[in-house]
Amino acid sequence: MNLNNNxxxxxxxxxxxxxxxxxxxxxxxxxxxANWGGLFNSQSIAQEAxxxxxxxxxxxMNGGASQIDTFDMKPGKSTAGPxxxxxxxxxxYKVCEYLPKMAQQVEKLGIIRxxxxxxxxxxxxxxxxxxxxxxxxxxxxxxxxxxxxxxIGNKDSDLPSFVRMGPTGxxxxxxxxxxxxxxxxxxxxxxxxxxxxxxxxxNETRRNDLLRFMENESRKDNITxxxxxxxxxxxxxxxxxxxxxxxxxSKDWPKHQDLYGASDFGRGCFLARKLVEAxxxxxxxxxxxxDSHADNFVCHKANMQILxxxxxxxxxxxxxxxxxxxxxxxxxxxxxxTPQINNRAGRDHFIRGWTIVLAGGGIKGGVVYGxxxxxxxDVATNPVSEGDLFATIYxxxxxxxxxxxxxxxxxxxxxxxxxxxxKELLA
Amino acid sequence: MxxxxxxxxxxxxxxxxxxxxxDADWVSAVSFVGDKHLAAGNNLGEILLWEIPEKPEALTESxxxxxxxxxxxxxxxxxxxxxxxxxxxxSNIINRLICAENRWLISASNDHTTKxxxxxxxxxxxGTHVLNARTxxxxxxxxxxxxxxxxxxxxxxxxxxxxxxxxxxxxxxxLAMSQDQSTxxxxxxSGQVVLYDRVSGTKKKHWQxxxxxxxxxxxxxxxxxxxxxxxxxVFDSGRHTGLKIWNTESATPLHDLGKEFKDMQxxxxxxxxxxxxxxxxxxxxxxxxxxxxxxxxxxxxxxxxPIHQYGVTDLCFHPDGLHLASTGRDTVIRIWNIADGKMxxxxxxxxxxxxxxxxxAISFSPDGTxxxxxxxxxxxxxxxxxx
Numbered sequence: 001m002n003l004n005n006n007x008x009x010x011x012x013x014x015x016x017x018x019x020x021x022x023x024x025x026x027x028x029x030x031x032x033x034a035n036w037g038g039l040f041n042s043q044s045i046a047q048e049a050x051x052x053x054x055x056x057x058x059x060x061m062n063g064g065a066s067q068i069d070t071f072d073m074k075p076g077k078s079t080a081g082p083x084x085x086x087x088x089x090x091x092x093y094k095v096c097e098y099l100p101k102m103a104q105q106v107e108k109l110g111i112i113r114x115x116x117x118x119x120x121x122x123x124x125x126x127x128x129x130x131x132x133x134x135x136x137x138x139x140x141x142x143x144x145x146x147x148x149x150x151x152i153g154n155k156d157s158d159l160p161s162f163v164r165m166g167p168t169g170x171x172x173x174x175x176x177x178x179x180x181x182x183x184x185x186x187x188x189x190x191x192x193x194x195x196x197x198x199x200x201x202x203n204e205t206r207r208n209d210l211l212r213f214m215e216n217e218s219r220k221d222n223i224t225x226x227x228x229x230x231x232x233x234x235x236x237x238x239x240x241x242x243x244x245x246x247x248x249x250s251k252d253w254p255k256h257q258d259l260y261g262a263s264d265f266g267r268g269c270f271l272a273r274k275l276v277e278a279x280x281x282x283x284x285x286x287x288x289x290x291d292s293h294a295d296n297f298v299c300h301k302a303n304m305q306i307l308x309x310x311x312x313x314x315x316x317x318x319x320x321x322x323x324x325x326x327x328x329x330x331x332x333x334x335x336x337x338t339p340q341i342n343n344r345a346g347r348d349h350f351i352r353g354w355t356i357v358l359a360g361g362g363i364k365g366g367v368v369y370g371x372x373x374x375x376x377x378d379v380a381t382n383p384v385s386e387g388d389l390f391a392t393i394y395x396x397x398x399x400x401x402x403x404x405x406x407x408x409x410x411x412x413x414x415x416x417x418x419x420x421x422x423k424e425l426l427a
Numbered sequence: 428m429x430x431x432x433x434x435x436x437x438x439x440x441x442x443x444x445x446x447x448x449x450d451a452d453w454v455s456a457v458s459f460v461g462d463k464h465l466a467a468g469n470n471l472g473e474i475l476l477w478e479i480p481e482k483p484e485a486l487t488e489s490x491x492x493x494x495x496x497x498x499x500x501x502x503x504x505x506x507x508x509x510x511x512x513x514x515x516x517x518s519n520i521i522n523r524l525i526c527a528e529n530r531w532l533i534s535a536s537n538d539h540t541t542k543x544x545x546x547x548x549x550x551x552x553x554g555t556h557v558l559n560a561r562t563x564x565x566x567x568x569x570x571x572x573x574x575x576x577x578x579x580x581x582x583x584x585x586x587x588x589x590x591x592x593x594x595x596x597x598x599x600x601x602l603a604m605s606q607d608q609s610t611x612x613x614x615x616x617s618g619q620v621v622l623y624d625r626v627s628g629t630k631k632k633h634w635q636x637x638x639x640x641x642x643x644x645x646x647x648x649x650x651x652x653x654x655x656x657x658x659x660x661v662f663d664s665g666r667h668t669g670l671k672i673w674n675t676e677s678a679t680p681l682h683d684l685g686k687e688f689k690d691m692q693x694x695x696x697x698x699x700x701x702x703x704x705x706x707x708x709x710x711x712x713x714x715x716x717x718x719x720x721x722x723x724x725x726x727x728x729x730x731x732x733p734i735h736q737y738g739v740t741d742l743c744f745h746p747d748g749l750h751l752a753s754t755g756r757d758t759v760i761r762i763w764n765i766a767d768g769k770m771x772x773x774x775x776x777x778x779x780x781x782x783x784x785x786x787x788a789i790s791f792s793p794d795g796t797x798x799x800x801x802x803x804x805x806x807x808x809x810x811x812x813x814x
Binding site (some may be wrong): 264 | 452470518519520537561564598616657658659660661664665711712737756779782783784785803
């Protein structure tokens with residue numbers, strides 16, 4: 001049984017007699033029933049990870065950005081398309097002409113050009129690239145953000161441990177339970193409508209105190225997961241409301257708009273910087289829509305003109321505020337895009353050789369890992385799987401990628417067996 | 428309205444004369460140069476020039492296979508001639524080609540430049556083109572498919588440098604010339620719209636639009652210009668489309684058509700020779716609608732039917748001033764009677780599966796007896812109309 005700092009049993013995490021029975025029953029039928037990922041080794045892993053004080057921002061390119069049109073260009077080849085290369089800050093390394101600001105940040109980037117993944121469509125790809133497990137498995141895997149929230153988050157903070165905005169993941173906290181569910185804010189950065197109290201503050205406080213009292217009384221006789229989930233969610237909501245002002249960027253944004261670019265995504269990146277500075281361990285900001293089966297080039301050109309200032313602005317701002325060395329910034333989507341240009345001037349989904357970029361905390365900058373062949377049709381060297389990527393991310397953040405969890409009686413690891421962190425990218 | 432000197436054309440009688448093979452990349456632009464030459468550009472920035480044979484050579488069985496565009500396509504009547512000249516200098520997609528004085532070829536490109544080529548000029552070098560290079564490359568790469576690589580179709584060409592280069596800021600997507608050939612208008616993806624003196628290439632007027640300038644056209648009296656705009660983001664408040672008719676003298680909007688054509692990317696526009704009709708076509712992958720407007724009021728006169736499925740790519744008035752040709756992402760050309768809006772002929776056939784290939788551009792020969800289409804599949808098709 002795990003004890004928290006107060007020496008009290010954590011209902012939300014421990015394996016209760018009831019849960020054990022449930023899981024045993026579940027195993028018999030072949031289905032997994034969550035017991036919120038009861039852990040045997042999570043406390044020590046979390047303590048070690050928290051000491052490092054790392055944070056993570058995921059820039060999610062919803063629909064799947066094209067590697068050939070960004071960081072793995074193939075000039076002169078039939079797959080090249082109309083974008084041209086420009087020289088980056090690092091001699092010999094070139095990027096797309098529509099990423100001129102990122103070209104000045106490449107010394108911070110660890111670029112993986114050899115992603116070879118297993119889920120070619122959107123729902124399964126989004127799930128896989130957020131959890132590092134296939135969606136088809138009978139197991140509710142937690143997203144990266146939930147895992148980071150668990151291991152790095154401060155349980156006593158009023159802030160959520162996992163915030164996301166725009167088009168993002170689809171798995172939630174999975175077997176880790178409701179405590180680590182993402183807190184979603186609207187595409188334009190507004191808080192959800194339900195965060196606006198409809199009573200005056202004094203009445204709201206009295207009302208909540210009464211509800212708390214009732215919950216505690218009820219809890220004495222009803223210790224079940226469902227009641228506990230509800231109570232935890234309520235507590236998180238009340239605490240979040242105390243910290244709500246942090247999400248308001250209206251005063252600061254005009255001063256930062258030039259740096260991040262005047263866009264929803266740019267503003268989201270700025271909010272992400274504010275949140276990690278305030279102690280939120282994981283923030284995901286999504287940019288729509290890279291799913292360019294038609295008119296890939298105008299789509300990517302327009303998107304990159306938003307992405308370039310937002311992403312580079314984020315890296316610059318994190319560096320200026322001294323946060324970059326402890327903040328891992330991940331740029332990825334669920335799939336890459338085909339080298340072949342189809343008859344709609346589009347590129348389709350591609351998983352045989354695509355690109356993901358890491359930067360900041362725990363990552364060695366100015367490194368390109370892996371390669372694709374001359375036309376970009378396949379990985380040529382150092383293929384990287386979803387598990388390898390997550391092992392690299394976890395390692396950079398100080399989390400053991402082989403952390404073991406139990407769902408019922410079934411053991412499950414943070415990354416699939418055989419996953420290896422990419423040492424060449426780790427600082 | 429019929430131009431003096433133009434022959435009476437029977438559009439309903441048409442014959443596909445040639446399908447010129449050129450599959451290095453998508454053929455993206457086409458223009459007749461007088462009645463006896465044809466120029467085309469592609470996605471690689473290459474421009475080739477063909478001399479159109481006075482006495483076409485009949486297709487033999489073997490050459491018929493080489494020149495067959497696609498099983499679903501019409502079969503050309505004659506053996507395709509080879510190109511004789513290449514215009515060198517562009518390094519990216521040729522978006523538009525036009526011809527002035529039957530002598531000057533003018534091109535707009537994604538390499539941020541507009542270039543002039545003097546066809547009376549002397550070529551400076553020679554080169555060799557394999558016109559079916561992509562087919563060969565694909566066959567060699569997919570050896571397992573069992574398809575044999577065809578024999579190369581080689582063409583020896585004379586190469587020529589541009590006579591003039593005008594630098595822009597971004598991809599120059601829109602290019603058009605006034606009826607009197609005195610003025611060029613360009614529009615680029617930085618939102619710059621520029622009017623040039625066509626002969627000297629000097630800038631006469633320029634203005635900025637909010638989005639990326641897309642389709643452009645200038646009225647025969649030079650007093651107004653059509654500019655469509657786009658900024659094709661999805662699910663983002665930065666998304667933008669627009670359509671305005673501008674006063675070219677003051678560079679201010681005369682008519683804002685943004686509300687009437689809301690969310691439509693207008694990809695093509697053209698004024699009729701007498702300036703009384705402005706034709707516009709919807710691009711992107713939406714329904715390829717074509718509208719005829721009165722330029723003086725910007726009021727819609729009529730909408731043409733049927734649509735080009737998945738978008739219009741080009742519109743071109745016939746030299747007789749009575750007919751309009753349109754093409755799009757359905758690999759057909761439609762000839763319309765302007766007076767009543769009726770379609771009187773459809774050339775070509777839709778190809779592909781759910782989504783079709785494209786014809787990028789069309790051009791009438793100056794005498795109006797022929798029309799050419801730039802086919803993304805690596806062909807330039809030339810049809811002859813009856814008389």
